[in-house]
Structure formats: C-alpha cells, structure tokens
Amino acid sequence: xxxxxxxxxxxxxxxxxxxxxxxxxxxxxxxxxxxxxxxxxxxxxxxxxxxxxxxxxxxxxxxxxxxxxxxxxxxxxxxxxxxxxxxxxxxxxxxxxxxxxxxxxxxxxxxxxxxxxxxxxxxxxxxxxxxxxxxxxxxxxxxxxxxxxxxxxxxxxxxxxxxxxxxxxxxxxxxxxxxxxxxxxxxxxxxxxxxxxxxxxxxxxxxxxxxxxxxxxxxxxxxxxxxxxxxxxxxxxxxxxxxxxxxxxxxxxxxxxxxxxxxxxxxxxxxxxxxxxxxxxxxxxxxxxxxxxxxxxxxxxxxxxxxxxxxxxxxxxxxxx
Amino acid sequence: xxxxxxxxxxxxxxxxxxxxxxxxxxxxxxxxxxxxxxxxxxxxxxxxxxxxxxxxxxxxxxxxxxxxxxxxxxxxxxxxxxxxxxxxxxxxxxxxxxxxxxxxxxxxxxxxxxxxxxxxxxxxxxxxxxxxxxxxxxxxxxxxxxxxxxxxxxxxxxxxxxxxxxxx
Numbered sequence: 001x002x003x004x005x006x007x008x009x010x011x012x013x014x015x016x017x018x019x020x021x022x023x024x025x026x027x028x029x030x031x032x033x034x035x036x037x038x039x040x041x042x043x044x045x046x047x048x049x050x051x052x053x054x055x056x057x058x059x060x061x062x063x064x065x066x067x068x069x070x071x072x073x074x075x076x077x078x079x080x081x082x083x084x085x086x087x088x089x090x091x092x093x094x095x096x097x098x099x100x101x102x103x104x105x106x107x108x109x110x111x112x113x114x115x116x117x118x119x120x121x122x123x124x125x126x127x128x129x130x131x132x133x134x135x136x137x138x139x140x141x142x143x144x145x146x147x148x149x150x151x152x153x154x155x156x157x158x159x160x161x162x163x164x165x166x167x168x169x170x171x172x173x174x175x176x177x178x179x180x181x182x183x184x185x186x187x188x189x190x191x192x193x194x195x196x197x198x199x200x201x202x203x204x205x206x207x208x209x210x211x212x213x214x215x216x217x218x219x220x221x222x223x224x225x226x227x228x229x230x231x232x233x234x235x236x237x238x239x240x241x242x243x244x245x246x247x248x249x250x251x252x253x254x255x256x257x258x259x260x261x262x263x264x265x266x267x268x269x270x271x272x273x274x275x276x277x278x279x280x281x282x283x284x285x286x287x288x289x290x291x292x293x294x295x296x297x298x299x300x301x302x303x304x305x306x307x308x309x310x311x312x313x314x315x316x317x318x319x320x321x
Numbered sequence: 322x323x324x325x326x327x328x329x330x331x332x333x334x335x336x337x338x339x340x341x342x343x344x345x346x347x348x349x350x351x352x353x354x355x356x357x358x359x360x361x362x363x364x365x366x367x368x369x370x371x372x373x374x375x376x377x378x379x380x381x382x383x384x385x386x387x388x389x390x391x392x393x394x395x396x397x398x399x400x401x402x403x404x405x406x407x408x409x410x411x412x413x414x415x416x417x418x419x420x421x422x423x424x425x426x427x428x429x430x431x432x433x434x435x436x437x438x439x440x441x442x443x444x445x446x447x448x449x450x451x452x453x454x455x456x457x458x459x460x461x462x463x464x465x466x467x468x469x470x471x472x473x474x475x476x477x478x479x480x481x482x483x484x485x486x487x488x489x
Contacts, residue, residue, distance in 0.1 A: 016386050019464040027359030028411065029425040032464075048359070049424050051414060053445050065445040067415060067424050073359075090357065097358040 007080045011035060014042035014078040021076055021085050022046070026093060030073050041080050046073040046088070050100055052319045054240045066240070066319045071100050104316050108239065109221065109232040110214040111312045115305035117211035121203045122282040123227055132165040133223065136182070137205045140175060141198050145183040168219065172212035174205055214312075226268055226275050229259050231284045235306055238298050239313075239320045246288070246295035252276065322354070322371070322380070323347050324430050324442050325407055325471055329378055334405055338473055341377050349374075360425065368469065379474045385466040394458045397468050398431050407432050407442075409469035414445065416460035417452070426462055428469070 009017075018032055026046075033045035047070050054064040073096050074088035113120060139146050146166075151159045166182050169175045176185040184192065187208055195201045210220060221228055233255045237245055253269055260268045276296060279285040287296045307313070313320060323345070330342040345353075353371045354363045363371075368380040385393065394410070401408040407430045415424025432449075433440030439457050442448045 019386075022362075023465050023467065024362050024364040027357055027362045028427065029360035031423055031425070049415070049422075051425055051427070051445065061447070062445055065414060065418075094358040101358075 009042070009078060009080050009083045011037065011042060013083070014080070015044070017078050017083060017085055018042070018044040018076045021087055026087065026090070029097075030093070032076070033072075037080075039080075042078040044076045044078070046076060046093070047071065048073050048097065048100070050097065052104070052240065063241075068100065068104070068316070068318055071096075073097070104319060105232060105236065106217050107313060107316045108236040108306070109228055110217050111306045111309035112232055112235050112302070113210045113217070113220055113224070113228065114214040114312065115309050116284060116302050117207040117209075118203075119282045119284050119302070120210050120224055120227070121207035123224070123278055132162055133169065133209065134202065134206070136162065136166055136169060136175065137188070137202055138198075140182070140184050140188060141192070141201055141205075145178075145181040148180040168213065168216060169209065172209055174209060226256065226259075226271070227279060227284075230255060230272075230275055231279055234285060234296070234298055235303060238303055239306065244297045244300070244303070246297050248293050248295055249273070249276065250293075252296070322350055322409070322469075324444070324448075325409065326375060326378060328407060328432075329471075329473075338377060343375060345374060361428075363469075372474070377473045379472045381470045381472065383468045383470060389466045393466075394461055394468070395434065397470060398434055401431075401470060402434065404472070406471045406473070408471065410441075410457060411462040411465075411467040411469075412457060412460040413463070414460075417443075417456065419456065426464075429457070431457065 015032070015035065022030060022032060029050070030046045030048045033047045036043040036045075049067040049070050052066050052068065053062045054066060055061065056063045073093050077086040078084070079086075136146065151162055154162065166175055166177075170177065170185065173185045173187045175182050175188065188205055191201055191204045191208070195204055210224075213220060230252055233252070234245075234247060237247070249272065252272055256268045256272055257265060276285065276287070280287055280296075283299060284302060285296050285298060287294050326342060326344045330339055330344045333339050333342070350371070353374060354361055354367050363382065365382045368382055372379040383397065398408045398410075409428050410431050411426050411428050413424050414427040415422045417427070417429070427443075427445060429444070429446075429450075430442040431439065432442050435454065437454050438451050439454050441450050441452065441457060443450045
C-alpha cells in the first residue's frame with residue numbers, strides 16, 4: 001500500500017519514532033502492533049499482554065509469570081510528512097491498564113458471588129452500607145406491595161435510588177412492576193411458598209440476587225464490601241497458584257489498604273479481624289492457629305464451585321493455574 | 322537496579338567501592354525513575370539523575386535501532402564482567418520463557434555467561450535463572466536493543482585513595 005514515494009518519512013523511520021515514543025515516554029509493557037498506512041500517516045496500534053507475577057504460598061518469592069490476553073491501549077500516529085508523533089495521553093493508557101487489571105479481580109468476584117451466593121447471603125446484613133435492596137425485599141416480605149405513592153413520598157433522590165434497585169431486582173425476577181405498584185415476582189413468590197420465616201426468606205432472596213445478579217458486580221461490591229474484597233482476593237490467589245495458600249492477616253491488611261482510603265481505610269483495617277471471623281463463620285474461609293500468627297485458607301468446596309463457573313472465568317483463563 | 326546496587330554494595334571485590342555504594346530503597350528509585358502502570362521508560366537523562374544519587378555507581382543506556390552488530394549483546398555483557406559488573410538487559414518476557422509470542426518487555430540483570438548457559442537475576446523470576454546461552458540474546462529487545470550498563474565513576478579515585486592511605 002505504501003511505496004514511501006512522496007513521503008518524507010519512511011515506514012521504517014516512522015516505526016523507530018513510534019518505538020522511541022513507547023520506550024522513553026510510555027513504558028516497557030505495551031508493544032506496537034501491525035502498522036496501518038494511510039495517505040497522511042502511519043498508525044501503530046498499542047497492545048499489551050499484562051503480566052501477572054505469581055508469588056509462592058508465603059507471598060515472598062515470585063514463582064511464575066503469566067500473561068493476560070492481548071488488549072488494545074490506543075494508537076500512536078506518525079505524520080508521514082512531518083514525522084510528528086501523536087500518542088494517547090499517559091492518563092488514558094494508565095486508566096485502560098487499571099481497567100484490565102481490575103478485570104481479573106472483578107471476574108473472580110463474579111464467579112465467587114455466583115457460586116457461593118448462599119454463603120454470602122448468610123453474612124450479617126447490618127454490615128452492608130447499601131440496604132435499599134434489603135429494604136425493598138423486606139417490605140415485600142412483611143408488608144406486601146410497594147405503591148408508587150410510597151416512592152413519591154420520598155425525596156426525589158431517594159425515590160430514584162429505590163427505583164434503580166427495584167429495576168435491578170426485577171431483572172432477576174424477584175420483583176415486578178404491576179400497574180402502579182411493585183410486587184413479588186415469580187422467584188420471590190416461590191421462595192415465600194418454601195420458607196415462612198422472614199429472616200430466612202430474606203437470606204434466600206439475597207442469595208438468589210447474588211447468584212443471578214453477579215453481572216452487576218459494582219452493586220454487589222457495594223453490598224458485600226470488604227467481605228467480597230477479602231474473599232475475592234484469597235480465591236484469586238488460590239486460582240493463580242493451583243493450591244490453597246495460607247494467608248496471614250498481614251496480607252489481608254494490605255488488601256484493605258489498597259482498596260480503601262482516608263478514614264474509611266482506618267476503620268476497615270481496624271475491623272479486619274471481625275470480617276475474617278465472619279467469612280469463616282459462613283464457610284468462605286477457614287483458619288488455623290498453629291505456631292505464630294493465625295493463617296487463613298480457603299475451602300476446596302468453594303474453590304471447586306468457583307472453577308465450575310468456566311464461562312465467567314474464560315476472559316482470565318490465561319492467568320488461572 | 323536495586324539488585325545491582327545490592328551487589329555492588331555487598332559483593333563487589335573492592336571494599337572502598339562497597340562502602341561508598343548506597344543501596345537506594347525501591348521507593349527512592351521510583352522517585353528518580355518513573356514507574357507507571359505500563360512499566361518504566363527511563364532515558365539517559367533519568368539514568369544521569371540516578372547516577373548522581375548512586376555515585377560511585379553510574380548507569381548508561383545503550384541502544385541500537387535496527388539490527389545491532391553481531392555478538393554485540395555478548396560483548397557488552399562480557400565487558401561488564403571484565404569489570405566485575407553486571408549488565409541490565411531489556412528482554413521480551415514471553416520469549417525469555419521460550420514462548421514463540423510477543424510479550425511485554427522486561428528488564429533482567431545478566432549475572433553470568435558461559436559457553437552454553439546464561440544466568441539472570443529476574444525480578445519476575447528468581448535470583449538465579451539459568452537459560453541456554455542464546456535464549457536471552459534472542460529475547461533481547463528487538464525494537465531498540467536496550468542494555469543498561471553499569472560503571473564505577475569513582476573506582477580509580479577510591480582505589481587511589483586506598484593506596485595513599487595504606488601505611489608504609
């Protein structure tokens with residue numbers, strides 16, 4: 001396509017410029033893809049196969065490095081006449097990479113929530129910052145349908161919030177809109193028929209929401225907060241290592257530090273021991289108290305159930321042991 | 322770089338050099354050499370700034386756009402070993418594993434070279450990863466062929482001082 005005739009910059013020179021931009025302005029992890037030559041410029045796709053360094057059980061020594069699938073980060077454009085370089089802003093590239101890194105975490109969390117929904121539903125609800133879902137389900141269980149008037153009586157911000165959560169619950173067939181009210185949908189009706197005690201019925205409804213609503217992982221992260229972050233971190237490591245690492249509280253503490261900031265971080269770190277005990281209580285983690293500090297490990301059952309979510313895990317299969 | 326400083330600080334044969342070499346913590350190194358989500362991207366200006374902090378250890382970026390002269394990799398590495406100093410090589414991390422795919426570029430410290438084997442200290446691997454001799458050269462950064470060499474700016478001064486200070 002390009003004969004280089006009439007161009008002041010050859011493809012080779014353009015590639016060198018793009019390589020220098022990559023090496024000295026961007027970073028060593030992305031690579032240049034196949035050039036596309038247009039009338040006025042050379043376009044080099046920026047691609048990356050993110051490395052994930054896998055550490056040993058004690059998280060002291062790297063044991064292996066794995067590479068995620070290739071992803072695009074944007075393009076470097078070289079003007080064929082002037083040689084001028086145009087590249088994505090560093091912040092754009094960084095946020096793309098962060099999104100990709102987050103994908104591993106989110107994928108494991110989705111698989112974990114879906115496969116262990118019942119266990120998560122047994123965590124004490126008052127822990128959760130986001131209770132609108134519980135409010136809606138509890139209302140339907142105890143008082144019956146929610147009228148539009150009840151929502152309209154709230155502030156517009158609250159009403160909007162509750163409507164959003166009702167829509168989310170409707171997507172998983174727990175509630176439905178019928179004329180001017182919200183009522184129990186098929187799943188909740190069925191659960192009601194099987195379980196009469198409200199707390200157990202609420203647990204069952206939440207388990208269903210976690211199982212079917214795992215795609216709304218942002219919302220579920222808000223509901224399950226530190227419990228999901230901690231258990232997700234543990235099982236991600238367990239999947240990468242192909243064994244059950246023994247994790248010290250120190251590592252979980254680091255996870256709290258990465259995930260929270262300010263006063264929230266201080267609080268979450270202080271509450272860490274309680275979170276771990278609660279995760280053990282519902283069967284998501286176990287602990288052993290031999291010599292030295294207590295160590296936490298997962299259960300084969302949970303890990304096995306996570307691995308059965310192979311369709312969900314497919315995008316990160318390259319980093320699973 | 323931290324690994325190289327550790328080596329010069331604790332193993333290098335000249336005691337004055339060992340004593341004069343600071344071991345900067347990784348956090349301090351990151352203040353001088355920018356490390357982002359997409360890796361590091363040092364140029365010679367960064368390395369000059371680092372050299373000022375790590376004196377007597379100096380750093381130089383060598384690059385060869387296109388194909389470098391044959392055996393360049395081995396010659397530079399050997400030159401370093403002649404001075405008891407390692408060389409940092411930028412390599413394709415997947416090709417280093419022997420995979421026929423393009424992966425991210427990654428810096429390793431070449432610490433040993435024999436007729437058949439090569440030894441690297443790999444931050445993503447171990448301190449003593451042994452590969453067939455040509456593996457690292459084959460994985461060597463095929464874009465700009467970057468090597469970071471290490472020299473000791475003050476070595477002669479330090480040795481001279483040592484000689485002068487010795488009792489007669």
